[in-house]
Amino acid sequence: MTIAIVDYGAGNLTSVKKALDSLGSRAIITSDAEQISGADKLIVPGVGHFAATAALQRNGMLAAIQAAIRHETPLLGICLGMQWLCAASTEAPELAGLNIFAADCTHFPSQVKAPHVGWNDLEVIRESGLLTGLPQRSFVYFAHSYRVPLIEHTVASCEYGGVFSAVVEQGRIFGVQFHPEKSGTVGKKILENFCELPC
Amino acid sequence: MLTKRIIACLDVTGGRVVKGVQFLNLRDAGDPADLAEAHSAAGADEIVLLDISATAEQRATLLETVRRAARRLFIPFTVGGGIRSLADASAVFDAGADKVSINSAALCDPTLITCIAERFGSQAVIVAIDAKSAGNQHYQAFARGGRTPTGRDACLWAQEAESRGAGEILLTSMDRDGTGVGFDCVLTRSVSDAVRIPVIASGGAGGAEHFVNVFRDGHADAALAASILHYGTTALAELKQTLSTAGISVRWPC
Structure with missing residues (x-):
């Protein structure tokens, strides 16, 4: 099994690969459309500005990801990668997301500090293959200023300046707002669960 | 609920961890990668590695040390010391x-903050401020490892850093650093209340009660712990239990 970590120039991908390596998974970092469409699983990571997702339209990456989704390839979006799976973000309103999850990402309200940085706990709303074996209220590491609201596909939520989506799931497509690769043993378990999903 | 973070800090020089008292009298405390992993396993929420000699000696950060430590860490890992350019940060x-944590270079050229933030995101840029009391509850920022006064007010500099794209402020009290008498809660509160980004308090921790104080009275979002962890004065478990008992939300058990 090969997991392709999609490289579109947004953030430190080596930490995601390092975490997968430690789990014994074969992961490659790539921006090559063929490698993306040939992978058994996809991870779309990312930190920073929503505008960075525009780079996914280069080199046929977008078409390759869409094709993979049509072939029901499991896909995990992390942080900005999760937000890109939504319709849009007020951070870069001129850009469209993939609209797998029909929601708009918005900035945290002004009464709380932003970015939301640190360890916060997950409230699991419904069962998910991604969260198998995790106790309720597990802590994970967040670093983001925009968030996805609660939607019908929310499987776990988090509270900071109101409640927002921490984990979303639709079919074989998952999004996590936090960084599993930086969330210690809890994060590793989530990545392990993703690795173990049937291809 | 967002928890208060305990960040284990490794002051490194010549590939070894050291801890000074008021920036001087360095004592050897071990291998950076070993200590980083040990602190992570013990419940540290993040690891910071500061190459404390880098600015003074005009040399590059010890990339090999960073690589070795990063390989063994699955929690957030910050590196500071000697980062003067986008290329150094990259x-x-x-x-x-x-x-990355930048200090002297940001004071020298504040556009560096924006430059790194635009490339790697604000969450990746910590501006470190070494502050010393100037009397009347005012604090001055110092550069070059606390050697050079800048004439800048610490609060105003923190606000400027935020507006230029910093994601967090790492605030060290030079007056308290290494003394073990407790964080400077007045300094921490004044900076924390002046900005809308998280502030990490540093300098002076000697016991668990000092952390309770800096979170409650200093309005800190996170606190740095160095010598008290290396020498086992306060184990992380004990520290987090004390915080929890005091009603401060922490990540425990990890």
Whole structure:
């Protein structure tokens, strides 16, 4: 099994690969459309500005990801990668997301500090293959200023300046707002669960 | 609920961890990668590695040390010391750091903050401020490892850093550093209340009650712990239990 970590120039991908390596998974970092469409699983990571997702339209990456989704390839979006799976973000309103999850990402309200940085706990709303074996209220590491609201596909939520989506799931497509690769043993378990999903 | 973070800090020089008292009298405390992993396993929420000799000696950050430590860490990892340019920051990120901490270089050229933030995101840029009391509850920022006064007010500099794209402020009280008498809660509160980004308090921790104080009275979002962890004065478990008992939300058990 090969997991392709999609490289579109947004953030430190080596930490995601390092975490997968430690789990014994074969992961490659790539921006090559063929490698993306040939992978058994996809991870779309990312930190920073929503505008960075525009780079996914280069080199046929977008078409390759869409094709993979049509072939029901499991896909995990992390942080900005999760937000890109939504319709849009007020951070870069001129850009469209993939609209797998029909929601708009918005900035945290002004009464709380932003970015939301640190360890916060997950409230699991419904069962998910991604969260198998995790106790309720597990802590994970967040670093983001925009968030996805609660939607019908929310499987776990988090509270900071109101409640927002921490984990979303639709079919074989998952999004996590936090960084599993930086969330210690809890994060590793989530990545392990993703690795173990049937291809 | 967002928890208060305990960040284990490794002051490194010549590839070894050291801890000074008021920036001087360095004592050897071990291998950086070993200590980083040990602190992570014990419940540290993040690891910061500061190459404390880098600015003074005009040399590059010890990328190999960073690489070795990063390989063994699955929690956020910050590196500071000797980062003067976007290229320096890129090299540190390539070696496995999640965030960089910049201090003297940002004071010298504040556009560096924006430059790194635009490339790697604000969450990856910590601006470190070494502050010393100037009387009347005012604090001055110092550069070059606390050697050079800048004439800048610490609060105003923190606000400027935020507006230029910093994601967090790492605030060290030079008056308290290494003394073990407790954090400077007045300094921490004044900076924390002046900005809308998280503030990490540093300098002076000697016991668990000092952390309770800096979170409650200093309005800190996170606190740095160095010598008290290396020498086992306060184990992380004990520290987090004390915080929890005091009603401060922490990540425990990890």
